[in-house]
Amino acid sequence: TLFEQLGGEAAVTAVTTQFYANIQADPTVANFFNGINMADQTNKTASFLCAALGGPKAWGGRNLKEVHANMGVTNAQFTTVIGHLRSALTSAGVAAALVDQTVAVAETVRGDVVTA
Numbered sequence: 001t002l003f004e005q006l007g008g009e010a011a012v013t014a015v016t017t018q019f020y021a022n023i024q025a026d027p028t029v030a031n032f033f034n035g036i037n038m039a040d041q042t043n044k045t046a047s048f049l050c051a052a053l054g055g056p057k058a059w060g061g062r063n064l065k066e067v068h069a070n071m072g073v074t075n076a077q078f079t080t081v082i083g084h085l086r087s088a089l090t091s092a093g094v095a096a097a098l099v100d101q102t103v104a105v106a107e108t109v110r111g112d113v114v115t116a
């Protein structure tokens with residue numbers, strides 16, 4: 001699975017931590033996370049990604065369409081955020097083909113997150 005190829009839960013969590021660091025350093029998308037506990041956010045998104053990438057534990061959290069409703073995320077903002085995931089994967093030394101496949105999995109939630 002992609003989960004295994006990335007190096008399992010610890011590796012996915014490390015990439016997710018860097019993903020949110022990149023987001024928080026980008027003023028075009030950082031404000032969405034004002035007041036959000038980023039440690040919890042990192043753990044939830046890492047759990048979601050582990051499941052989506054073929055890991056052994058099913059996602060036990062909320063439905064992503066309900067979670068992101070009313071945030072007003074645009075397609076352009078989503079694309080920006082996906083770029084931050086791509087950078088996090090690349091800076092972790094993940095091979096280009098595996099980066100592309102992992103980004104493609106994250107892209108599957110675009111329709112649940114984008115509402116504007």
Ligand code: HEM
Pocket residue numbers: 029032033036044045048049061062063064067068071073077078081106109113
């Ligand atoms: C939750 C924003 C993209 C997965 C949240 C929350 C915010 C947020 C503010 C916290 C909601 C709350 O606790 O009240 C955004 C923005 C995105 C984006 C602005 C893109 C522009 C994504 C992507 C994924 C994702 C690409 C998955 C790959 C999650 C998960 C939660 C969450 C798993 C927690 C769900 C739960 O509470 O069970 N998002 N998100 N988000 N987001 Fe996103």
